[in-house]
Amino acid sequence: MATDPVAEAADALYALVPEEFTAARNERVADARAAGDTEAAKAIGALRRPSPSAWIVNRLARDEPDRVGDLVGLGGELADAQAAGDGRALGALVAERRELIGHLVRLASGLADAAGRSPSRAVLDEVEQTLVAASVSADAGAAVASGWLVRAIRAVGVEVDLAGAVGGGEPGPPRRLGKRPAAERADTRARRGEGRADAASRGAARPPDADRAAETARRERERLVEARRQARERADDDEQALAEASARFDAAERRFDDLETERDELERRLSQVRDELRPAERELRIATRAREAAAAEASRSARARDEAESALDDVDR
Template sequence: MATDPVAEAADALYALVPEEFTAARNERAAEARGAGETAAAKAITGLRRPSPSAWIVNRLARDEPDRVGDLVGLGGELADAQAAGDGRALGALVAERRELIGDLMRLASGLADAADRTPSRAVLDEVEQTLVAASVSAEAGSAVASGRLVRALRAVGVDVDLAGAVGGGEPGPPRRLGRRPAERAEGRADAASRPANIRVTARATDPDAAAEQARRDRERREAAVAAARERADDDAHALAEASVRRDAAEQRFEDLEAERDELERRLSEVRDELRPAEREVRIATRAHESAVAEAERSARARDEAEAALSDDEA
């Protein structure tokens, strides 16, 4: 169990469905800040919400630690067989890995469906790639088994890029290092007798443990329903607000269109009135020019007549 406050918070947060992650993370950070753990609060705030495929792998690591541990442990056996050049053992181990991953993929689909999160083909492909990566790299196996993945993993040969892949610091040792080959074979035979869409939880056969598991499952389903209802209410409220904004925008658009049409109509009228007005201006201008010329002639004639009168009187 984690003792570091950041890793402890990460363990709790990455057990949640992605939709609950952000609010719970912020609450944890606030608690750490209130306790005076400023550095831890900052680190918790920096924890990233898991991708859909990472969430499914985290659920597998927590709900199916034996099978995930089998896969991680199988990686070491594969490496040993390859180093020894034992082709027969390598072929058998590759086939066993294929079966293990097939079992885990069926369980992954069941886990997602039980949480009302039917995954897309692309998400399931990422889950499968991550499981393969866990079997070819010890570090990737530890990351997957930690149950704190943030994103999917992909193996390139025997190399896996783990930068930023795990929330809450470097993962510790895997929760399970895998069982011996005989135990794995027995586990597969046991799994084959169960329906593929039913989750197997820690091989529990005790009625009390089964009842407790059923109770937890129901609580998770009820929490999922409550979250879905809350999201639906929020979305309905957002839809109502968006409808009001849309109606107001449409009304404003219609008003502006009507105003534009009125302005275009008035502009057409003004243009029609402008042509005769221009003619009137031209006529009036010519008349004004003629009047000015006539006035100037009259003024000159007056001035000449007054001058002549003055000469006669003299």
């Protein structure tokens, strides 16, 4: 369990729904200031509210750590298969990742529904992109597993931009993605091998016109592949536009949070000044009356002095 006050605050805050984040963060900032820990107060005040998709991934990392760990570990196997040029293993692992991510997205949707925050399709798409990134980059996997995400992350090839993605600072140094035990990997691949063998056995009994059907299926597949390529290009363009809009949103949200924190600080200072103003007003009234009394007394003394000097002058004359 974390003992650092900033880490404890981050653990607690990133478990909350986004709507509750700012008020809870400001309360912890006030507590840290009251305890005299200005450094922690500043660090906690810098924690940013998570986007809806980041909050869902944080919940997933907390409620389903084993499945998230499986996904992160699968990334290490994908990297090894790609480095070794093992196309068969790579294809099987990609299929397994697709199935695991689909399952995690369904779990994420259920977790959000249970919290009364039913996600939109766009939010679930960001969840899926983030999970894909967690299987591509070791740092992204660590960021997702931390449960402190602030925004969705997206892999472009093998590159993942994590700047400002994790509350409380950037992820630690790169770590090699974990892997599943060898026995588990072998069992999974053996099951796939049996499936391929069954398919081959069924194919041996094809009817005579199977070749024509296979050619038709091949052409249809080529058509679908081309359609998929075009759809992916359109999706990439749309995702780029979404990323730019998300960046503008994040900047606006950071500005809003900063101003909100500044407003809270000014309101606290205003309350303090008001408390100090009341006794100062009383002191001012007392001092005003004392000055007026002193002025009257000084005026009387001056008149008495003038009269005495005038009487003396008359005697001298």
